[in-house]
Amino acid sequence: MVLNLDKDFTPYGLENNIGYNFFTFSGGEQHIKIISELENVPEVTITHRIQSFNDVGTLLLATNALKNMGIKKLHVVLPYFPAARQDRLMVSGEPLSIKVYADIINSQKYESITIFDPHSEVTPALLNNCKVIDNHKFIEQVTQQLSGDLILISPDGGALKKIYKVAAYLQNYEVVECSKSRNVKTGQLTGFKVYANDLQGRDCLIVDDICDGGGTFLGLAKELKAKNAGNLYLAVSHGIFSKGFGELEKHFTKIFTTDSFKTIENKNCIQIKINI
Structure with missing residues (x-):
């Protein structure tokens, strides 16, 4: 029971x-x-x-x-x-x-x-x-709702191992790596980098485990657009969204998360239920 x-x-x-x-x-x-x-x-x-x-x-x-x-x-x-x-x-x-x-x-x-x-x-x-x-089934459900010509974006070094495992599971998607710098005393984020010269207008899906305030994804969104990204999407396993969706909605066409942390009601956020 x-x-x-x-x-x-x-x-x-x-x-x-x-x-x-x-x-x-x-x-x-x-x-x-x-x-x-x-x-x-x-x-x-x-x-x-x-x-x-x-x-x-x-x-x-x-x-x-x-x-x-x-x-x-x-x-x-x-x-x-x-x-x-x-x-x-x-x-x-x-x-x-x-x-x-x-x-x-x-x-x-x-x-x-x-x-x-x-x-x-x-x-x-x-x-x-x-x-x-793992997040494989979750990301699979997300990609099924997006275009086939999609690039998976790793937001930082901490996400690399997991995103390559996801890509191996899905077998259809290229991965582009990104990085950032964080001041451990203040938490301030700087130095966002996208390790691709030209994304050729292709849609991009950032995959990560947690979205709290969203600073990482806002900083990356600007750099991805500077590298000629198409539509931007965000998929996070645990959606805290402590600062709401206002700023994120300016950059991301859709946001995907699960119900692992809380129940969300937002027209631009698609919540996928965890089923065990």
Whole structure:
């Protein structure tokens, strides 16, 4: 059976769902009560979209409630793993945030932890019993909606390995590499480069794992157009879009993402549901 802690995120569909009530006490404490009968249920899968420590708290409460009901085997699906970008110590005085989250999740001793398109190899390395869903099917669904004469764009060095794996899976698309520079103290992005002389008016699809504020993609869009790109498209596995779509819509004909982080309603953003 499946317990969907975010009722708008149902990667297994709506069958065999576990019912529950969730509320917050006046003192601020979260509380959950499982209302489905779970006798003779050997294992349960919990799904959740985590955006904050509060969401982790909800997961821990649900885990404890199910264990108290006698469930022996628990699996968890966390498509967007929090703090995945904080996977190395760059500046003195900062935490290795991803390890903090991983240690909390590992302490629950889940039978499996399923994540989607992790930011780097650090996340699955830190998680016990980790199962990774790659972005291949997602990008395949995106390319099916675009022209055949499409170029896949790698926004930076961190995306190179994954985009070549996607290209090998799809077998039909050329890859163009790009790069940028980031000031680790301020986060400022500069020095965008596209390693192609002339894109010959061909449509371009930037493929990456996360879009937060969108600065990387806005900077690249200008450079791609300077290299004679056609229509620009963006496909990101995890759509945070903390600064909205206003600036992105000026440069990208369509934006594609999944429902791994939140539900989005925007006419120029196509959201593809994760199905497991």
